[in-house]
Amino acid sequence: MGRPHIEPYVETDVPFRRMTLPGFGKGMHYKVLSLDSDTGACSLVVKFESGYSLPPGMSYTEMELYVAEGSLQVGDKTFETGHYVWLPPGVSLPAISSPNGARCLMFYNYGEPSFVESDEDHPRAERHKMVSVNALEDIVWGPANVSPSVAPGCFVKVLKFDPLTHGFTFMYCMTPNFWQDNISYHDCMEEGYHVWGTSWMMQFGYLPTGGYFWRPPWINHGAFQSTYGCIAIGRTDSQLHNYFHFNPWTTPEENQERAAAQLYRQKRNLYEWVRAQDGHNHPHDFEHPHYHEHVHHDDHD
Amino acid sequence: MAKNLIEYEKSAEAKKWINDESAEQEKRYQQIVKDMDDLSDERDVWVEKFFERIQTRGFNVHYDNRRQIPDDELPTRPDRPFKVVF
Numbered sequence: 546m547g548r549p550h551i552e553p554y555v556e557t558d559v560p561f562r563r564m565t566l567p568g569f570g571k572g573m574h575y576k577v578l579s580l581d582s583d584t585g586a587c588s589l590v591v592k593f594e595s596g597y598s599l600p601p602g603m604s605y606t607e608m609e610l611y612v613a614e615g616s617l618q619v620g621d622k623t624f625e626t627g628h629y630v631w632l633p634p635g636v637s638l639p640a641i642s643s644p645n646g647a648r649c650l651m652f653y654n655y656g657e658p659s660f661v662e663s664d665e666d667h668p669r670a671e672r673h674k675m676v677s678v679n680a681l682e683d684i685v686w687g688p689a690n691v692s693p694s695v696a697p698g699c700f701v702k703v704l705k706f707d708p709l710t711h712g713f714t715f716m717y718c719m720t721p722n723f724w725q726d727n728i729s730y731h732d733c734m735e736e737g738y739h740v741w742g743t744s745w746m747m748q749f750g751y752l753p754t755g756g757y758f759w760r761p762p763w764i765n766h767g768a769f770q771s772t773y774g775c776i777a778i779g780r781t782d783s784q785l786h787n788y789f790h791f792n793p794w795t796t797p798e799e800n801q802e803r804a805a806a807q808l809y810r811q812k813r814n815l816y817e818w819v820r821a822q823d824g825h826n827h828p829h830d831f832e833h834p835h836y837h838e839h840v841h842h843d844d845h846d
Numbered sequence: 847m848a849k850n851l852i853e854y855e856k857s858a859e860a861k862k863w864i865n866d867e868s869a870e871q872e873k874r875y876q877q878i879v880k881d882m883d884d885l886s887d888e889r890d891v892w893v894e895k896f897f898e899r900i901q902t903r904g905f906n907v908h909y910d911n912r913r914q915i916p917d918d919e920l921p922t923r924p925d926r927p928f929k930v931v932f
Contacts, residue, residue, distance in 0.1 A: 697910050727907075747892045794921065
């Protein structure tokens with residue numbers, strides 16, 4: 546069934562559980578923010594006890610890591626607070642330790658948390674895609690580069706961008722006294738975790754530090770407000786488009802219909818071709834031939 | 847195609863972990879639904895204030911572009927429960 550709509554969820558008062566999955570050793574504790582019941586893909590808050598250590602190893606699924614507090618020693622590098630890593634599957638990380646403890650966000654995107662001890666990459670690993678950056682120090686805040694755009698006072702740092710899907714992982718912030726008076730929804734999944742500060746949405750109320758959401762497509766959220774500002778980490782699974790409106794009572798199905806109507810108005814030729822009834826439109830990307838979808842309309846009837 | 851996962855066999859521990867955590871998540875979800883239902887009266891006030899603001903200060907169309915929404919464009923509440931969690 547994938548992941549349900551988890552919004553809002555505040556994890557700060559929820560106790561950690563000891564990690565018992567094979568390979569992770571002692572001293573790792575977690576809270577599940579959201580979980581795909583079919584695959585085990587999940588978003589976690591993780592606490593590493595001081596003295597925790599893990600030998601060199603890899604994950605079967607791509608994994609994202611954000612150091613929210615403390616630091617991790619990874620080989621000869623120190624990942625301080627704010628460090629972000631996107632690790633493609635099969636890429637071996639050197640030995641990890643946490644001399645003074647750390648609190649992290651960890652995102653296992655296509656399967657449950659897995660760890661296989663290895664000091665070599667898996668033959669299928671794509672190490673060249675790995676991202677490792679300090680999100681607080683190495684990137685500057687910029688305006689959200691989407692149209693229609695969020696209101697002035699919402700800034701973004703892009704941490705990881707997928708050129709094929711346009712899905713991305715980003716930090717976002719709202720400046721004090723931020724207001725955005727519209728209701729938004731997207732045709733992609735959106736996830737967010739408040740690293741610091743409180744924001745408000747008309748549907749869900751106040752989201753404080755430690756507040757989280759996993760929001761499937763088409764779901765209304767907003768208007769938006771933040772009195773003192775907030776800093777958060779966000780993710781999408783494909784391109785983020787803001788469908789703004791001011792009807793608080795629409796359903797996801799109505800929002801989906803409206804998005805399709807906008808697609809018809811704004812990308813009419815593409816819309817007409819994709820929905821062609823001859824059953825023989827085969828989307829093929831000459832730049833990425835292996836990202837091929839062979840879709841017959843009969844498959845969906 | 848992007849390689850986001852290397853195929854592997856899930857262990858018995860992994861399957862149990864997924865089942866256990868799924869059950870916990872279902873409880874969290876039901877609590878969220880209840881909490882959001884409990885917020886209904888307050889939310890109705892927030893909606894009224896939202897309508898006031900988009901008629902005076904304006905509706906955010908794009909970045910700092912705003913439009914004041916006239917009375918006859920305001921939506922009417924449909925005769926169905928106002929759900930915010932799906």
